[in-house]
Amino acid sequence: FDEFNRIDLEVLSVVAQQVGAVLAACRDEKKSFQFTDGQVLALDSQVGFFITMNPGYAGRQELPENLKSLFRGVTMMVPDRQ
Numbered sequence: 001f002d003e004f005n006r007i008d009l010e011v012l013s014v015v016a017q018q019v020g021a022v023l024a025a026c027r028d029e030k031k032s033f034q035f036t037d038g039q040v041l042a043l044d045s046q047v048g049f050f051i052t053m054n055p056g057y058a059g060r061q062e063l064p065e066n067l068k069s070l071f072r073g074v075t076m077m078v079p080d081r082q
Contacts, residue, residue, distance in 0.1 A: 004051035005060045016067035019049055023070060 001007075007015070017036050025033035025043050032042050051071060054060060062068075 001049075001051045003054060003060075005053040005063060009061065009064065012064055012067055016064065016070065019067070019070050022047060022049075 004012075014036075021033065021036055022043070026045055026047065029045070030043055032040055035041050049071070053063075
């Protein structure tokens with residue numbers, strides 16, 4: 001997901017539940033799982049979620065803690081080439 005922190009807080013709450021359901025199924029080593037809408041889905045245990053955020057711009061917001069806890073933070077900076 002690109003510029004994840006531009007998404008409305010209500011939508012981020014739903015995303016947190018959905019990502020949590022997938023990660024719980026991976027942790028439990030399930031072959032399939034029940035998604036948040038009731039569908040039973042096959043699970044690829046090598047699934048990955050990657051998000052980007054640009055925190056310094058107007059209109060961006062902090063991620064809710066329940067969603068932030070599902071991801072590992074990585075910071076990228078422009079190198080100082082001098």
